[in-house]
Amino acid sequence: MSRGFESHALRWHSRHPFTERKRVSDPRPSNRRAARTPTIARHGRLKRSSALATMAKLIGAALAVILVSAAGVAGIATVSLASAAQPSVHLANEKALGKIPSIGAIDGGVNLLLVGSDSRKGQDPVFGAEDETGDLNDVTMLMHISQDHSNVTVVSFPRDMFVPIPSCPDPSGGTFDSMTRQKINTTLTYGGLPCTVLTVEKLTGLTIPFAAEIQFGGVIEMSNAVGGVPVCVADKIEDEYTGTFLDPGEHTLSGMAALQFLRTRHGVGDGSDLTRISNQQVFLSSLVRTIKSADTLSNPVKLYSLAKAALGNMTLSDSLSNMDRVVSIALALKDIDLGKIVFVQYPTGSTEGGVIPRVDAADALNAALLADQPIALSGTTGGSVTDPNAPAATQAPATTDATAAPDPAATSGTDAVLPSDVSGQTAGQYTCSKGRTLDDQ
Template sequence: MSDELRPRSTRSKLSTIARHGRLPRSNPFVTVAKVLAVSLAVLLASGVSVAAIATFDVAASVQESVQLANETEGPAPKIDAIPGGVNLLIVGSDSRKGQDPAFGDEDDTADLNDVTMLLHISEDHSNASVISFPRDMYVPIPECPNPEGGTFDAMSSQKINTTLSYGGLACTVLTVEKLTGLNIPYAAEVQFSGVMAMSTAVGGVPVCVAEDIEDEYTGTYLKAGMHTLEGVDALQFLRTRHGIGDGSDLTRISNQQVFLSSLMRTVKSADTLTDPLKVYSLAKAVTANMSLSTNLNDVSTLASIAVAVKDIDLSKVVFIQVPTGTVDGGVEPIEPDFEELFAAVAADDSLQLAGTTGGGATLDPSAPVTAEPAPAAPADPDAAADPDAAADPATPDPAATDPATTVLSDSVTGQTAGDLTCSVGRTLDQQ
């Protein structure tokens, strides 16, 4: 889903070279403890959007280092949540460069960002959203830096998935900033192979299929029922378009949300978190298949973003597809719904969906029903009669402590990470 893996920086190469001295053997148990501490933090956030949100070079972190005479091995470092909110853009390219030949000739495809998702973490870390922008959405593209020098001219209306080939990851970020009014200091580009490796690292991702999926383009054939997908099967499930909903990219987004919500539940499950091998393997899988923006390519930043996500309740992590309407050759944002969505994001509101899951997904009919909240206790008539009666100071005022909740327009589709959903498939004779 991205171009070929870019070489590590000169600095990372030089960091492995010792000068004027021998490399003392470090304590392997302390080294592993440090690696797992950071890897665990990364893992806890990784399920939010194709597990590509927060990672670092695990391989580099375990290399031998030069120990000074006055140094002693200490305990694993304490990792704190990043202060304040976070906006992080994740793009997935359809480039075949550096990928398995089974995906096609690397010279036959352009470097298009067919997946563009924005992770937003609220200032108080009480909620998060993962917002998908359809690849065929027409948007204005601002001036973008040319990687070879100079700048590219602005364009009034082009599909958002052309930004990666036009000016690289930086251009995609500038475009989404202009579109949403948000400042986005972090970005990552993900490859096909990364999705495959990550799904395998967690032992497979369980997905529910409501109706048979048949897609001869990706080789995806799944009968109605539950399936545990990993490797190529997981990747092709995310790529399938013809085999779900109405065959459009819009229904593919909702199908991807089925997978991503299940991946997040899998990552945060005890089966994953108590297995050091899975923790390490997932962090390693993500690292080897991503290109990170400069601000994100730092161990402490990556780990602190992960910690900010790990304690957010699944019901407060919302996967959203931006509201769009059909135009000739693609789609465009629906206003004022689009602007209202990002006003709520900028305000750090807790987002609540009023619309459906989209044409590529449906609620799982076998999912347990959430119990209705207990009715509020009747008011105390004596307290109501006494205007001087003070409220119990031990009982906090929810309105004063909880973030505002915005119920989004019906045109905004998606689901929470806690929703159990199924993919809506279609067979070859329906295509």
């Protein structure tokens, strides 16, 4: 290493130590990239991510949705679908899984990490020039399928959550040092998809053998493939940053309009990234219902388009690189009741420059996942409200802050009822996004 580069690295570390030291308040994710060397970890400069980086938000969840429909895809999972997928990557703790199963539901449970990258490499120019982006995981979601295939929990990890990052393999060779405290959305830059998996494993205690990274184009193509996604808006949404302006009522969103709806933060709730997650769960729940509807599952053209849209915009772990295994995971999901598909936000509290896990609530969530228990929510959705036009059987009881929440009394005796500071909703709940006008921003 040259003296000049070593001096630059030391100056960089003095300005940006990965420690518990207090930071200047900055809601944006860290934008520093780890420099890669063969034997030791060094940290260099990340390229500045533009405002368009937030487009990646929740694209990762689309894989969970596409898997729900793959029972129909199984019959049309041809060579052309398999060839649409990008080259796979090897996870740090990945082990040989033995013989790939015949087409049929996978045995036992599944833990699969879904990452939405802000990278625009190889994407449509509408997303911005490639050299303007970083490579942050602006969405990180864990999908847990129970051993008996009776329920699914999808956990969203806020991008600005400070967590410990373990030592990670460098894709170019060697390893990166561990860090005591850094935002979770830097892990993709730091050590690629394997590093994000290792970080979530450390945070939750779970073993995660499957992972996928999805890029910008996926959400547009998937929303187009199903003919648009109906979303309910309770109050007017006005967001100049994403160009999202929606009046109260139901809107069927597809293409760029769907992507911008997922991106909007200023136009919903209190304008925070946490209420944006709630807004995205409104979209995702409706997307699951749309995909599981007869109109989609009985339409091979829609299913094929949906699968190809996902595969053409994602990088899979080696363990998911065979279509038969992907379909076997999907078949474990096909008969699960919508009320047993739970979207939950990892519980956090505010800190300078971001958020940190709420230890007690996070421990309760992690324990339920480790014990393979069904999840029941006792708190609110985190920002959305009950759809007044929802089918009567799906209406949730009102809560004191006017947000929708499941009824704990309706859960079974085996359900793990999480603390009230854990927010989320089921795919069976019909909710509306709570908008925010320019006057309130």
